[in-house]
Amino acid sequence: MLEIKNLHVKLEEEDKVILRGVDLSIGAGEVHAIMGPNGSGKSTLSYVLAGRDGYEVTEGSATLDGQELLEMEPEERAAAGLFLAFQYPVEIPGVGNMTFLRTAVNAQRKARGEEELSAGDFLKIVREKAKTLKIDAEMLKRPVNVGFSGGEKKRNEILQMAMLEPRMCILDETDSGLDVDAMKLVSDGVNALRSEGRSFLVITHYQRLLDHIKPDVVHIMAAGRIIKTGGPELALEVEQNGYADILSEVG
Amino acid sequence: MALPKAKEDALQARLAALPAIAGKGWLAAARAEALARLTAMGLPARRDEYWRYTDPATLNSAEPTPAVRFDAGDEAAPFDGMDRLKLVFVDGVFDAAASDDLTLSGVNIERLAQAGDTDIHWAQGLYGVLEARGQTPVVRPFAALNTAFATDGVLIHVTGRAAKPVSLIYVHNSDTSDAILHHCVKLDPGAELTLLENGPAAARFSKVLEVEVADGASFHHIRIQGRDHQRRAVTHIFARIGAKSEMRSFTLTANGRLTRNEAVLELTGDEGRAHVAGAAVGDGDFHHDDTVFITHDAEACESRQVFKKVLMNGATGVFQGKILVKPGAQKTDGYQISQSLLLDEDSQFLAKPELEIYADDVKCSHGSTSGAIDETALFYLQSRGVPRRTAQALLVLAFLAEAIQEVADDAIAEDIRARLERWLARHGTKG
Ligand SMILES: Nc1ncnc2c1ncn2[C@@H]1O[C@H](COP(=O)(O)OP(=O)(O)OP(=O)(O)O)[C@@H](O)[C@H]1O
Ligand SMILES: [Mg+2]
Numbered sequence: 001m002l003e004i005k006n007l008h009v010k011l012e013e014e015d016k017v018i019l020r021g022v023d024l025s026i027g028a029g030e031v032h033a034i035m036g037p038n039g040s041g042k043s044t045l046s047y048v049l050a051g052r053d054g055y056e057v058t059e060g061s062a063t064l065d066g067q068e069l070l071e072m073e074p075e076e077r078a079a080a081g082l083f084l085a086f087q088y089p090v091e092i093p094g095v096g097n098m099t100f101l102r103t104a105v106n107a108q109r110k111a112r113g114e115e116e117l118s119a120g121d122f123l124k125i126v127r128e129k130a131k132t133l134k135i136d137a138e139m140l141k142r143p144v145n146v147g148f149s150g151g152e153k154k155r156n157e158i159l160q161m162a163m164l165e166p167r168m169c170i171l172d173e174t175d176s177g178l179d180v181d182a183m184k185l186v187s188d189g190v191n192a193l194r195s196e197g198r199s200f201l202v203i204t205h206y207q208r209l210l211d212h213i214k215p216d217v218v219h220i221m222a223a224g225r226i227i228k229t230g231g232p233e234l235a236l237e238v239e240q241n242g243y244a245d246i247l248s249e250v251g
Numbered sequence: 252m253a254l255p256k257a258k259e260d261a262l263q264a265r266l267a268a269l270p271a272i273a274g275k276g277w278l279a280a281a282r283a284e285a286l287a288r289l290t291a292m293g294l295p296a297r298r299d300e301y302w303r304y305t306d307p308a309t310l311n312s313a314e315p316t317p318a319v320r321f322d323a324g325d326e327a328a329p330f331d332g333m334d335r336l337k338l339v340f341v342d343g344v345f346d347a348a349a350s351d352d353l354t355l356s357g358v359n360i361e362r363l364a365q366a367g368d369t370d371i372h373w374a375q376g377l378y379g380v381l382e383a384r385g386q387t388p389v390v391r392p393f394a395a396l397n398t399a400f401a402t403d404g405v406l407i408h409v410t411g412r413a414a415k416p417v418s419l420i421y422v423h424n425s426d427t428s429d430a431i432l433h434h435c436v437k438l439d440p441g442a443e444l445t446l447l448e449n450g451p452a453a454a455r456f457s458k459v460l461e462v463e464v465a466d467g468a469s470f471h472h473i474r475i476q477g478r479d480h481q482r483r484a485v486t487h488i489f490a491r492i493g494a495k496s497e498m499r500s501f502t503l504t505a506n507g508r509l510t511r512n513e514a515v516l517e518l519t520g521d522e523g524r525a526h527v528a529g530a531a532v533g534d535g536d537f538h539h540d541d542t543v544f545i546t547h548d549a550e551a552c553e554s555r556q557v558f559k560k561v562l563m564n565g566a567t568g569v570f571q572g573k574i575l576v577k578p579g580a581q582k583t584d585g586y587q588i589s590q591s592l593l594l595d596e597d598s599q600f601l602a603k604p605e606l607e608i609y610a611d612d613v614k615c616s617h618g619s620t621s622g623a624i625d626e627t628a629l630f631y632l633q634s635r636g637v638p639r640r641t642a643q644a645l646l647v648l649a650f651l652a653e654a655i656q657e658v659a660d661d662a663i664a665e666d667i668r669a670r671l672e673r674w675l676a677r678h679g680t681k682g
Pocket of ligand 2: 042043044087172173
């Protein structure tokens with residue numbers, strides 16, 4: 001589904017190289033996790049895939065179902081099925097959460113040549129999905145993420161994901177800031193979406209999340225590269241021993 | 252005091268192009284007094300403090316700069332389909348055939364051109380009177396000129412609850428029209444009126460609106476200045492707002508080569524409320540100036556000034572706003588915000604917010620900002636599949652939301668939002 005080959009990325013404005021040859025291949029229906037020290041480039045990888053400005057790809061490629069992502073506008077990537085749950089969800093004063101969700105859902109449907117959802121149908125679906133994530137009606141009326149607590153923002157990201165039904169979901173530290181119950185809610189939300197045709201890339205620092213969302217593959221990223229790949233046991237190893245062993249092992 | 256020679260010459264050149272003040276009756280007297288005021292102050296010049304950001308040259312000139320009328324295509328006129336009493340002016344000339352009868356329950360409406368010859372008239376207490384009061388501490392020569400030379404207007408006396416809104420429609424037809432209209436609105440205690448205004452009016456338009464809002468009365472004013480790109484306009488609102496009464500004024504301006512909208516409001520009775528708001532969007536050769544002066548002269552009054560401008564391709568926005576709290580005006584709640592969203596580096600916003608407070612128990616805040624579109628928010632929206640242009644329009648509307656919220660009527664607010672959306676789609680924001 002997602003194929004990243006030898007991806008090199010630097011900052012556009014500075015001579016700072018962040019990704020130094022990332023290789024990653026995620027098959028349909030698979031769940032991959034990326035762990036790695038602060039500043040190793042995990043969020044940068046997710047932003048570059050989603051199409052954020054400010055980065056320059058100097059080498060490599062990233063394809064979604066064979067389509068080159070890096071050439072597309074962010075909205076085209078979204079329409080192609082890519083979704084990024086932000087590490088820091090953005091507040092948008094003045095734009096209602098409901099308006100935002102509806103505009104997004106219908107824009108994607110339109111881009112794919114599907115019919116737009118009627119206001120009634122849309123409302124029904126949102127209410128249902130919001131309920132399972134314990135997002136109340138009042139939160140849906142408020143401007144996007146404005147005044148939301150850290151955990152509420154993360155749940156709102158998952159609501160968007162549930163509404164947009166992307167095929168390739170990237171979750172960047174969606175567990176950070178969540179209390180134990182919210183972690184369960186969010187994980188259940190993610191697990192409910194797991195299917196043969198949908199893949200996940202879960203960026204996290206903690207093994208705990210991976211108890212809920214069981215990964216097929218775990219990668220360790222350091223200094224802009226994937227330095228080790230393994231099974232779920234790799235996350236446990238990091239949890240117990242930190243990164244020192246792995247880093248020195250790789251050299 | 253004699254005027255400096257340059258000012259004297261400019262004034263004489265302008266006056267030479269205007270008809271002599273004729274007639275008898277109360278109106279002729281009011282006009283003569285206004286002319287005396289104008290003669291003493293002269294026309295504005297760029298060097299004048301109040302005109303530092305807006306060049307008055309094309310408003311001063313003897314003849315208006317020609318302006319072709321703009322075809323709005325198939326876009327429905329504002330307030331279409333609303334039940335309202337329509338009064339139509341074409342290039343400043345009343346069009347009886349296109350207008351409704353001047354009869355409305357709760358309201359007495361006359362035309363200035365017809366009511367001016369009598370010896371006494373209720374409008375004597377208003378016409379030119381509020382304008383004259385508004386000439387201090389800063390002079391407003393175009394308002395005095397308007398009082399002296401207005402060719403027509405409406406005199407509206409609201410005695411109860413107006414059965415429906417009064418809607419003034421200004422049609423622009425001739426490329427060289429130079430219209431001067433002057434309206435007076437008097438609301439008796441407890442009376443209610445919504446006044447709607449729309450249309451570009453003329454190549455050059457001068458308009459004064461004087462409003463007396465008596466105790467417990469409520470006056471809503473919604474204005475949509477026409478979409479003609481080349482039109483020029485200088486308008487004034489002078490209002491006195493009594494105890495426990497309310498005035499709300501909202502203006503939408505899309506396009507226009509030059510617009511100067513002044514509002515001079517005075518809260519004269521306890522617990523009065525005055526809101527003035529404006530949303531302006533300009534592309535290219537667009538200069539829009541909101542100049543507002545609100546005086547608190549009574550206790551526990553609330554005032555709000557909310558002005559938002561979206562500027563692109565070299566457009567200019569100006570805001571000069573003042574809150575004056577007089578001695579004794581305790582418990583004043585004053586709020587002023589002026590903001591611009593600059594969609595490129597060629598556009599500019601010039602703001603001069605002022606507070607002058609002579610009472611100690613007051614709450615006043617003011618803020619002025621100028622900024623670009625939030626790229627992070629834009630990316631967030633795009634990453635959810637919203638096309639860049641749609642995302643920009645959403646953010647622009649969000650920026651304007653606080654001003655549009657000042658429109659009390661939901662249907663009109665919705666129409667204004669839709670108009671802005673279409674405007675943004677047509678003018679295509681950048682990127
Ligand atoms: N726009 C930017 N300007 C300057 N430095 C940047 C920018 N974006 C990323 N960086 C730098 O690139 C490196 C990688 O950052 P990134 O956010 O991708 O790390 P991360 O692995 O997600 O870290 P964390 O675990 O703390 O979230 C960091 O050193 C960061 O400071
Ligand atoms: Mg990160």
